[in-house]
Amino acid sequence: MKILITGTAGFIGYHLAQKLLKRGDTVVGIDNINDYYDVKLKHARLLDAGIKVSDLAYNKPVCSVKHPNYTFIKLDITDKQNLEQHFQTYQFDAVCNLAAQAGVRYSLTNPDVYIDSNVKGFLNILECCRHFKINHLVYASSSSVYGLNKKMPFSEHDIADHPVSLYAASKKANEMMAHTYSHLFNLRTTGLRFFTVYGPWGRPDMALFIFTKAILEGKPIEVFNNGNMLRDFTYIDDIVDGITHVIDQPAEVNYLWDAKKPDPATSTAPFRVFNIGRGAPVSLLDFVSEIEIQVNKKAIKTFKPMQDGDVAETCADVSNLNEMLNYKPQVSVHTGVERFIAWYKKFYHIKNITAGTVLVQ
Incomplete structure (x- = not known):
């Protein structure tokens, strides 16, 4: 497949790109390489994937010297015009949106960036997927959406409407936005609620x-x-294995969905949400x-x-x-x-x- 991964200079995005490249997919990676944490680490991930940092320039496609089927573009998903152009050029089969402003504690003091990246940026992804007929959108949600829930283990079938951080609220908003596009435009969407991912090349704020x-x-x-x-610490290899399985199996309508007993994890639209942790x-x-x-x-x-x-x-x-x-x-x-x-x-x-x-x- 030809797959767009946003956030490929990030921890999970880097590993997912490596996984998909090794199995023969064509990958286009996008990342704005912001300075939320050490940019040198993000550059090192790109370099390890064969992307020469010296070649990076905004909105310029750079081909990997290690993987002929990997192209990286320094781009912010809030840049709708250029994002649309790349959707038009590459005609992706699937999209995995991992680009987001991360961090629960950072959201307490820098709320604006969460709305810009996690809400406005995600809307741009949805719009591009809608207009360019993407077969499947997979996107990062978070275990933080469970908020005040105390019922353990956390289940996708339980209501999660009481977040305790703006970061969590932005991720819950992503799920609701995705459902709307699944319902209105028949866009297949799968949200993944990640649980404390760790491993090599991990984020310095974890x-x-x-x-x-x-x-x-x-x-x-x-x-x-x-x-x-x-x-629920979950190793990165297990996470990317799970994401890969999800990408390969697009969301489908749940024909048994009961509007009188609504299941938050599925819908009459091709929408679903999964927990992805170790359990x-x-x-x-x-x-x-x-x-x-x-x-x-x-x-x-x-x-x-x-x-x-x-x-x-x-x-x-x-x-x-x-x-x-x-x-x-x-x-x-x-x-x-x-x-x-x-x-x-x-x-x-x-x-x-x-x-x-x-x-x-």
Whole structure:
């Protein structure tokens, strides 16, 4: 297939592009390469995929020197005019929208960028998919949409209408917008509610990256809610396997959908929403212990209360994705953390990881 992936300089987008390229798909990647976190890391991901950073210019297609079937374009999805031109040029079979302003805590102080990217930008994607007859739109939602829900595990069949951050609200808005386009224009859409994705090339604002860096540098880590946190940590390889299965099986109408007992996960339109996680939450303190074991160094913990916009526990019910698309996470937290630490050491040129001896460049 010819697939557009937005956000390919990002963590999940980078890995998904690699997966699809290896199986022979033609991939066009789009990313605005913003400075929400270290641009050097985004450039490094692109370089690893064969995109020469020196060739980057806004709205200029750059061909990979490693993958003849990969083209990258530095572009913001809020730029509707240029976005439409590329839809016209490439005639995509499917679109996977991973471009978004990420981060729960950042949304507390920078709300405008979430509306621009996550709402206006997503509207542009929907409009392009509508007008250029895209067969399937897959897009990133988030486990954060569950908000105040306490029923565990989180199920797509339960109502999720009480978000506790603007980031979560923007992701819930994406789902509602997608349903509208599925209903009005018969656009096949699938939303994926990601649960705490981690692994090599991960985001520096996520727990594993923050904790690893601080522990190696001998700095304290902040442990919120006094450590009483559970997270459904899901390794990146399991995530991209799941996304690939979803892309290959476009959403269909649920002919058994009952308007008197509406199921939020499906519809009379070709619309669906899936959880995509591991389905086995781990305590934050156990997660920290795993990092300590891998780097052979104890963390200096500073315990703090719960932060605004955060939730104490996440756990994904992944039975729908398993039953419909044979999604089966394989990577344990032990193996996942081990692989991340190995990547981190190599990427940042860290040697001699022993207690008290750390070289960081």
